[in-house]
Amino acid sequence: MGDLTPEGGRAPRYDALLVVSFGGPEKPEDVMPFLENVVRGRGVPRERLLEVEAHYQRFGGVSPINRQCRDLIAALDVDVPVYWGNRNWHPFLEDTVRQMTADGVRRAAAFVTSAHRSYSSCRQYIEDIERARAAVPGAPEIVKLRHFFDHPGFVAAMTDHTREALDRLPEGLRDRARLVFTAHSIPISMAETSGPTGGAYEAGLRRTASLVAAEIGGDRPWDLVWQSRSGPPQIPWLEPDVCDHLEELHAAGTEAVVLVPIGFVSDHMEVVYDLDVEAKALAERLGLPLARAATAGTHPRFVRMISELMAEPEPAPCPATCCPAPVRRPR
Numbered sequence: 165m166g167d168l169t170p171e172g173g174r175a176p177r178y179d180a181l182l183v184v185s186f187g188g189p190e191k192p193e194d195v196m197p198f199l200e201n202v203v204r205g206r207g208v209p210r211e212r213l214l215e216v217e218a219h220y221q222r223f224g225g226v227s228p229i230n231r232q233c234r235d236l237i238a239a240l241d242v243d244v245p246v247y248w249g250n251r252n253w254h255p256f257l258e259d260t261v262r263q264m265t266a267d268g269v270r271r272a273a274a275f276v277t278s279a280h281r282s283y284s285s286c287r288q289y290i291e292d293i294e295r296a297r298a299a300v301p302g303a304p305e306i307v308k309l310r311h312f313f314d315h316p317g318f319v320a321a322m323t324d325h326t327r328e329a330l331d332r333l334p335e336g337l338r339d340r341a342r343l344v345f346t347a348h349s350i351p352i353s354m355a356e357t358s359g360p361t362g363g364a365y366e367a368g369l370r371r372t373a374s375l376v377a378a379e380i381g382g383d384r385p386w387d388l389v390w391q392s393r394s395g396p397p398q399i400p401w402l403e404p405d406v407c408d409h410l411e412e413l414h415a416a417g418t419e420a421v422v423l424v425p426i427g428f429v430s431d432h433m434e435v436v437y438d439l440d441v442e443a444k445a446l447a448e449r450l451g452l453p454l455a456r457a458a459t460a461g462t463h464p465r466f467v468r469m470i471s472e473l474m475a476e477p478e479p480a481p482c483p484a485t486c487c488p489a490p491v492r493r494p495r
């Protein structure tokens with residue numbers, strides 16, 4: 165299928181675009197069932213779950229993520245029908261794949277709202293897609309687009325938003341502000357097995373951060389730290405946590421910080437709670453001037469990136485050894 169390109173490769177031909185995301189609750193009574201979907205079989209302690217439930221209830225039981233997916237879809241400029249399915253909440257992928265099948269879709273491109281490589285952000289989405297396809301007779305072929313952590317469109321959007329955040333700091337501090345990039349912490353064992361040869365999650369995040377920092381220029385110091393740790397306490401996750409890091413920076417004399425959530429593509433609950441509520445309150449307590457950069461969201465350059473990914477030669481599927489599912493240790 166597809167025409168030969170001048171380079172002799174095959175131009176992919178997709179008859180639909182499927183946006184695949186995490187999903188989130190949109191009313192208070194959906195919060196607990198959503199969380200139970202997220203943590204099923206993952207050994208997340210009950211206390212952690214109740215704590216996270218309170219984060220959602222504080223915002224009326226509504227995660228911003230579904231709205232953000234709708235906004236992204238509305239901003240897309242592609243010449244095929246666009247579908248949307250989630251891992252953890254409505255619209256569920258399986259229902260969407262059923263609809264695509266009924267509509268006669270044969271071969272769709274899948275854009276997953278996750279830039280980086282790890283089990284949670286890559287392989288698990290592949291499993292979600294394959295499970296949905298297996299449940300629907302005659303389901304279309306679904307080709308997952310490549311990871312985009314180093315794509316110029318993603319980097320440009322994050323650079324713009326980092327500049328905007330710098331401009332929100334008091335003028336005299338802008339040149340001295342440190343860039344603190346954040347991403348979701350994951351278990352160290354998951355980080356070590358991410359990508360085809362391991363370590364790709366952190367390496368990719370460092371790559372994006374260094375590209376953004378270089379665009380910002382001025383040899384500005386930057387760090388990569390972690391947020392939103394979950395899981396049972398006895399299992400080691402990536403550290404330091406962003407809040408511990410802010411305390412350390414403050415103690416060491418850092419005058420101002422811009423937080424850049426490079427590990428996420430929209431301002432969803434983990435960004436608005438863990439950074440805009442928790443980290444912000446800490447910074448206020450410390451007297452540390454802090455601004456948080458927006459995620460890529462619907463930045464035009466990021467939106468255009470999605471069309472560009474669809475026009476690329478079809479990505480090779482991930483090798484089976486890439487981002488394996490975590491081994492579940494008995495507790």
Ligand SMILES: CC1=C(CCC(=O)O)c2cc3nc(cc4[nH]c(cc5[nH]c(cc1n2)c(C)c5CCC(=O)O)c(CCC(=O)O)c4C)C(CCC(=O)O)=C3C
Pocket residue numbers: 186187188189199202203206208212213216227228229277278279282284285348349350351392393394395427428432433434
């Ligand atoms: C790498 C990564 C990303 C980035 C890539 C991507 O975007 O996919 C991400 C995104 C997100 N994580 C999200 C929410 C949650 N993640 C949890 C738990 C976990 N995340 C993990 C990893 C990641 N998560 C892991 C290893 C766990 C432990 C359980 C498990 O092994 O799966 C929990 C359970 C409660 C708790 O936090 O303890 C919640 C509620 C939301 C939605 C926010 C909203 O509703 O707006 C989004 C976009």
Ligand SMILES: [Fe+2]
Pocket residue numbers: 348
């Ligand atoms: Fe998560």
